Amino acid sequence: MPPPHSTLSDPPAGIQPAGTVYVVDDDEAVRDSMRWLLEANGFPTVCFESAESFLATPISAETPGCLLLDVRMPGMSGLALQDELARRGSVLPVVFITGHGDVPMAVETIKKGAVDFIQKPFSDEVLCSAVRNSLERSAQILRASSESRELAQRIERLTSRERQVLERIVVGRLNKQIADDLCISIKTVEAHRANIMEKLGARTMADLMRIAIRARIGAAAASGENLL
Numbered sequence: 001m002p003p004p005h006s007t008l009s010d011p012p013a014g015i016q017p018a019g020t021v022y023v024v025d026d027d028e029a030v031r032d033s034m035r036w037l038l039e040a041n042g043f044p045t046v047c048f049e050s051a052e053s054f055l056a057t058p059i060s061a062e063t064p065g066c067l068l069l070d071v072r073m074p075g076m077s078g079l080a081l082q083d084e085l086a087r088r089g090s091v092l093p094v095v096f097i098t099g100h101g102d103v104p105m106a107v108e109t110i111k112k113g114a115v116d117f118i119q120k121p122f123s124d125e126v127l128c129s130a131v132r133n134s135l136e137r138s139a140q141i142l143r144a145s146s147e148s149r150e151l152a153q154r155i156e157r158l159t160s161r162e163r164q165v166l167e168r169i170v171v172g173r174l175n176k177q178i179a180d181d182l183c184i185s186i187k188t189v190e191a192h193r194a195n196i197m198e199k200l201g202a203r204t205m206a207d208l209m210r211i212a213i214r215a216r217i218g219a220a221a222a223s224g225e226n227l228l
Contacts, residue, residue: 017064017132017135017136017139018063018064018135018139019043019044019063019064019065019066019135019138019139020043020044020045020046020060020063020064020065021038021043021044021045021046021065021066021067021068021131021135022045022046022047022048022054022059022065022066022067022068022092023035023038023045023046023047023048023067023068024047024048024049024050024051024054024067024068024069024070024073024078024081025047025048025049025068025069025070025073025097026049026050026070026073026074027070028049030070031047031049032047034047034068034127035047037124037127037128038127038128038131041124041128043128043131043135050073050074050075050076051073051075051076051077051078051080051081051084052075052076054067054081055076055081055084059092062142063142064135064138064139064142065092065135065138066092066093066094066095066115066131066134066135066137066138067085067092067093067094067095068095068097068127068131069081069082069094069095069096069097070096070097070098071096071097071098071100071105072098072100078096078098079105079108079109082094082096082109082112082113082114083112086112086113091138091141091142091145092138093115093134093135093137093138093141094109094113094114094115094134095114095115095116095117095118095130095131095134096109096114096116096117096118097118097119097120097122097127098117098118098119098120099119099120105117115130115133115134115137116130116133116134118130147214148214148215151200151211151214151215152215154199154200154201154211154215155200155212155215157199158195158196158199158200161182161192162192162195162196162199164182165178165182165189165192165193165196166196166208166212168181168182169193169196169205169208169209169212170209170212170213175189175190175193196208200212
């Protein structure tokens, strides 16, 4: 049987963002319909009949993806699945799709990090636009996470003394002040500064500040790097 609604025109090669769309809905007809629509528009799609089956399936943390999630399902609801993914530190963008939604429910899911909340019936264009935006967001998150890990690894190459100097550079301390803080000579501070610049691959002080700040952000988010 053909899908119950038309699909968009096939996009030119390379236009759709890379990644996998995960659909969780207990209605088989809805799953089939969404798979037909999404795959016809260039989005690889994997469907699940329940939140439990989705959670039991390993999901790659290295490639972009997004989750299209029904709100009301037998067993674990879509809202409960969103909470569980948050507990696990998931960064997988979530789009809720429901025929029973209301404004308070939509507000609650968005506050908890959902990318969008779509009510049935919806147009093909609305769904594909939400998926496209979610996959682009997922790719951005993964790129930022990878970059942050790389920067954090550079920071790890510093000696304990070099880290002490770097911490003071970041907050704007001058060489003389750093020397006084650490009871070392200004020349020693200058030597540490030069080593820091080299190890972190910074050409200017602006580069050094950006690297240090972004590495700190990456370290703070390290516990939530995995999608599941």
